[in-house]
Amino acid sequence: MIELRDIHRTFKMGDDLVHALTGVSLKILRGDYVSIMGPSGSGKSTLLNLLGCLDRSDSGIYLFEGRDVSSLSDTELSSLRQNRIGFVFQFFHLISRLTAAENIELPMIFAGIDRKERRDRIMEGLNSVGLAHRAKHRPEQLSGGERQKIAIARAIAMRPSILLADEPTGNLDSKSGREIIDLLESMNQNGLTLVIVTHDSLIGSRATRKVKISDGKIVSIL
Amino acid sequence: MKLFDSLHFAFSSVSGHKLRTFLSVLGVTIGVASVIMLTSLGEGARLYVMDEFAQLGSTLIIVLPGKSETTGGLPVFGRAPNDLTIEDARAIAQGVRGARMVAPLAIASMQAATIEKKRDCIVVGTTNEFTHIRALELYGGRFLPKGDIARDFRVCVLGSTIKQELFGNRNALGENIQIGGSKYRVIGVVASSGTSIGGNIDEMVFIPVSGLLRMLNSSGLFRIFVEIERHDEIDAVSKKVIALIKKRHNNVEDITIFTQGAVLSTFDKILSILTYALGGIAAISLTVAGVGIMNVMLVSVSERTSEIGLLKALGATRFQIMKVFILEAGMLSAFGGLIGLLFGVAAANLLRHFYPTFPAEPPQWAVIAAVFVSVGVGLLFGILPARRASRLDPIAALSRR
Numbered sequence A: 001m002i003e004l005r006d007i008h009r010t011f012k013m014g015d016d017l018v019h020a021l022t023g024v025s026l027k028i029l030r031g032d033y034v035s036i037m038g039p040s041g042s043g044k045s046t047l048l049n050l051l052g053c054l055d056r057s058d059s060g061i062y063l064f065e066g067r068d069v070s071s072l073s074d075t076e077l078s079s080l081r082q083n084r085i086g087f088v089f090q091f092f093h094l095i096s097r098l099t100a101a102e103n104i105e106l107p108m109i110f111a112g113i114d115r116k117e118r119r120d121r122i123m124e125g126l127n128s129v130g131l132a133h134r135a136k137h138r139p140e141q142l143s144g145g146e147r148q149k150i151a152i153a154r155a156i157a158m159r160p161s162i163l164l165a166d167e168p169t170g171n172l173d174s175k176s177g178r179e180i181i182d183l184l185e186s187m188n189q190n191g192l193t194l195v196i197v198t199h200d201s202l203i204g205s206r207a208t209r210k211v212k213i214s215d216g217k218i219v220s221i222l
Numbered sequence B: 001m002k003l004f005d006s007l008h009f010a011f012s013s014v015s016g017h018k019l020r021t022f023l024s025v026l027g028v029t030i031g032v033a034s035v036i037m038l039t040s041l042g043e044g045a046r047l048y049v050m051d052e053f054a055q056l057g058s059t060l061i062i063v064l065p066g067k068s069e070t071t072g073g074l075p076v077f078g079r080a081p082n083d084l085t086i087e088d089a090r091a092i093a094q095g096v097r098g099a100r101m102v103a104p105l106a107i108a109s110m111q112a113a114t115i116e117k118k119r120d121c122i123v124v125g126t127t128n129e130f131t132h133i134r135a136l137e138l139y140g141g142r143f144l145p146k147g148d149i150a151r152d153f154r155v156c157v158l159g160s161t162i163k164q165e166l167f168g169n170r171n172a173l174g175e176n177i178q179i180g181g182s183k184y185r186v187i188g189v190v191a192s193s194g195t196s197i198g199g200n201i202d203e204m205v206f207i208p209v210s211g212l213l214r215m216l217n218s219s220g221l222f223r224i225f226v227e228i229e230r231h232d233e234i235d236a237v238s239k240k241v242i243a244l245i246k247k248r249h250n251n252v253e254d255i256t257i258f259t260q261g262a263v264l265s266t267f268d269k270i271l272s273i274l275t276y277a278l279g280g281i282a283a284i285s286l287t288v289a290g291v292g293i294m295n296v297m298l299v300s301v302s303e304r305t306s307e308i309g310l311l312k313a314l315g316a317t318r319f320q321i322m323k324v325f326i327l328e329a330g331m332l333s334a335f336g337g338l339i340g341l342l343f344g345v346a347a348a349n350l351l352r353h354f355y356p357t358f359p360a361e362p363p364q365w366a367v368i369a370a371v372f373v374s375v376g377v378g379l380l381f382g383i384l385p386a387r388r389a390s391r392l393d394p395i396a397a398l399s400r401r
């Protein structure tokens, strides 16, 4: 479903050029469970942002479900993120003034889904992460693990085909981290394509395909 | 994205930041309230003045000797014109249809004296008709007697200040006073009317016009007041008066007609402009309020960088992000505008309550403009912050916690 061919991404830092990705090629199949591991600064997040169409590569080819992403307009990319891609972040990025349910509702609001459908999907999402009783709670009233679960419910509200998680357990204790991984894996078993960036080798080794990256290059795919 | 949802989302931010919202709303509130209050004052002043003028009568034609060089304003005298005489006044009364009442007016500054006291005063020579034309109220006695204009009755009517200064609290009716060396019997006292725009009646002494002209040794009147039957005949009657006097003055048009309507509309214009100017000055404070909103929104954008990044990751387009931020700014200003409107109208009502004679009321255009401008200001000053928000790089925005 995803194919990267010889992707380069370079950032300007003042007068210096930072080569974050130098010739990355990767295929991800529908239903895959991929982990991306590597030391800090190796380009993991950059790669994930590219996969999520939040960023564009400087050169190379990116095919998402057969479409060449580099030829899409900003609005088309927005639509792709909205409907096909779910994000989970290390710092959850829940909006603190909104309740758990409202946070889950957010992507559906911007997608123009009607009220009733939204309510159904919120309930569905809350149930699938086991937090129906936390619907009216605000993020600061939730534990870290609960916050990440709400963030996952939000990420799947639009029924994406791929879920991209950047260090989803990086800010959690090991027990909560486990729960999150279990949750993500169960979703993968239901057909959701899953890509997890981590530098926890224990977590990374659970994936069916393990990508190791260093200095902007893929060093191994197992 | 549905409009209601956009509004709801914007509202969640507005209501989630109470202090920030309060401060930006306050600016707009003050701006709109001051527009409403200042235009109320301006409008009140206009209505007050117009009312004062209306009391002078809008069916009044004033005939002045001399041809005015300019139209509209008071006449500038060129060549010495023919005197406007008592006979002219009589001719108008008898010969112009539509003229209901005619009062000749001569005027002089003279001394009025009792045995003990004397005082300079304005002596107005006129006839009985004057009291009707100017709607004078008498405190006691009666006004100048009716009858032939030319008759030289030695009677006078005192303005209230003059009466008070010459007689104190004593009864003045029936007493004699000296005016310009002639003896006059007081037959009436005018009720105190305060200063009005037509001049201070309280400082005047009224005597028959023929007597004053005799003392002045002149035949020239200061004015002729013509009260007409119907307001809409004012132009027609004016023309007849001009034609008649021209005929009487050897075919020279040497008078000027001055109608209340012209003065009224001039004053109306001036005072309306005053109101607009006040509104405009107050509107500057609305602009300041707009800058305040812009500041608040810029702070909001930089505080919510990660939220904006998130929205982008969730698939919000630039346009949608602009929309919610502009709506948020518009909401702040609309809210402030509404509160300001309430305050402004309440203040005007309060003013009317304590000063019932001063009709302070915001003109409709000011109310409508204040509301629209306040919302417009919010939307306009929301554009810059909203653009900034919509152009944030989502990756940089998300990398912050």
Ligand SMILES: Nc1ncnc2c1ncn2[C@@H]1O[C@H](COP(=O)(O)OP(=O)(O)O)[C@@H](O)[C@H]1O
Pocket (backbone or CB within 6 Å): A011, A012, A013, A018, A019, A020, A038, A039, A040, A041, A042, A043, A044, A045, A046, A047, B395, B396
């Ligand atoms: N927006 C950016 N501007 C400049 N340099 C960046 C930017 N994003 C990432 N980099 C650089 O690119 C390299 C890879 O970063 P990143 O993908 O975040 O690494 P990782 O997620 O593996 O820790 C790093 O050297 C980082 O400093």
Ligand SMILES: [Mg+2]
Pocket (backbone or CB within 6 Å): A044, A045, A046
């Ligand atoms: Mg990273």
